[in-house]
Amino acid sequence: MTQVDPAKDGAEMSFEGRMSYGDYLGIDAILGAQHPRGDAHDEMLFIIQHQTSELWMRLALHELDAARVCIAQGRAREAFKMLTRIARIFEQLNSAWDVLRTMTPSEYTRFRDDLGQSSGFQSHQYRLIEFAVGNRNRAMMQPHAHRADYTERLEAELARPSLYDEALRHLHRAGLPVPEDVITRDLTQPWAAHDGVQAVWEIVYRDPETHWEAYELAEKLVDFEDYFRRWRFNHVTTVERIIGFKRGTGGTSGVQYLRKMLEVELFPELWHLRTSL
Numbered sequence: 001m002t003q004v005d006p007a008k009d010g011a012e013m014s015f016e017g018r019m020s021y022g023d024y025l026g027i028d029a030i031l032g033a034q035h036p037r038g039d040a041h042d043e044m045l046f047i048i049q050h051q052t053s054e055l056w057m058r059l060a061l062h063e064l065d066a067a068r069v070c071i072a073q074g075r076a077r078e079a080f081k082m083l084t085r086i087a088r089i090f091e092q093l094n095s096a097w098d099v100l101r102t103m104t105p106s107e108y109t110r111f112r113d114d115l116g117q118s119s120g121f122q123s124h125q126y127r128l129i130e131f132a133v134g135n136r137n138r139a140m141m142q143p144h145a146h147r148a149d150y151t152e153r154l155e156a157e158l159a160r161p162s163l164y165d166e167a168l169r170h171l172h173r174a175g176l177p178v179p180e181d182v183i184t185r186d187l188t189q190p191w192a193a194h195d196g197v198q199a200v201w202e203i204v205y206r207d208p209e210t211h212w213e214a215y216e217l218a219e220k221l222v223d224f225e226d227y228f229r230r231w232r233f234n235h236v237t238t239v240e241r242i243i244g245f246k247r248g249t250g251g252t253s254g255v256q257y258l259r260k261m262l263e264v265e266l267f268p269e270l271w272h273l274r275t276s277l
């Protein structure tokens, strides 16, 4: 059996006083952040599943911020890359459900009581993503009232144009007939389907060659919403499989609440136009 000596190949073997892999990545902080409350075997899976989701959400927010800046500065093509990456992140989050699904109701019951009233419903990053893409609901701020830092970030997000607002402003600047009330709307309000906006997207979809950039932007948005819907669907199906119709630890009706959320449309006109094309 040949044994490789990486040092002979030039591998650095001494990190006394030098930045190593773990130093750069903050590995000790990450690996020191799993604190199961009990001794149920599956609690570690549950914790890591959520922590990795939060890390991916962190990246999604980073990309969403950059994508909006690019679109606002008229560099929509640069934003396409970020939007593709965001869709891929959600694809990754969707695959992750396959790991969690290996947990049965019997196994989850062993530690569910230890969760108290904590719930994914209180994920501030998830709420930031929803606000960033346009699903804005001030009521969702309440569970964060005890954290001034989260509240401040969520408020700032509500005051900022959403990804969809930026897309529509971009079309407006490009000379497409986006109604003025869309550009001057109260940003803190959730987006509501608008006939005038659908009419604009219809112009784009009826003649993609003339409006190629707007057409590509639209398809990137649809792609993102497609993956996001799948995330919601995977969540509610996993929840039903594991806790049935029990109330959620966060206090909602559980599966019934999550099913209602499946009806949310982020970019309604982009879906509705398909019927009228």
Ligand code: HEM
Pocket (backbone or CB within 6 Å): 049, 050, 053, 054, 100, 108, 118, 119, 120, 121, 122, 123, 126, 235, 238, 239, 242, 243, 247, 248, 249, 250, 251, 252, 253, 254, 255, 257, 258, 261
């Ligand atoms: C055993 C697995 C899981 C169960 C049983 C479960 C259950 C639930 C329930 C019942 C709710 C409704 C709120 C409540 O009353 O608690 C909820 C919300 C939520 N969960 Fe989970 N969940 C699971 C895994 C996950 C994972 C892995 C994530 C990823 C971060 C997640 C993120 C969320 C989010 C973001 C919400 C809020 C959804 C919204 O308001 O639209 N959950 N979950």
Ligand SMILES: N[C@@H](CC(=O)c1ccccc1NC=O)C(=O)O
Pocket (backbone or CB within 6 Å): 050, 112, 115, 118, 119, 120, 121, 243, 247, 248, 249, 250
């Ligand atoms: N809401 C879940 C508990 C739960 O899943 C959860 C608990 C703490 C932290 C994150 C969670 N994930 C998603 O809601 C339940 O009712 O069983």
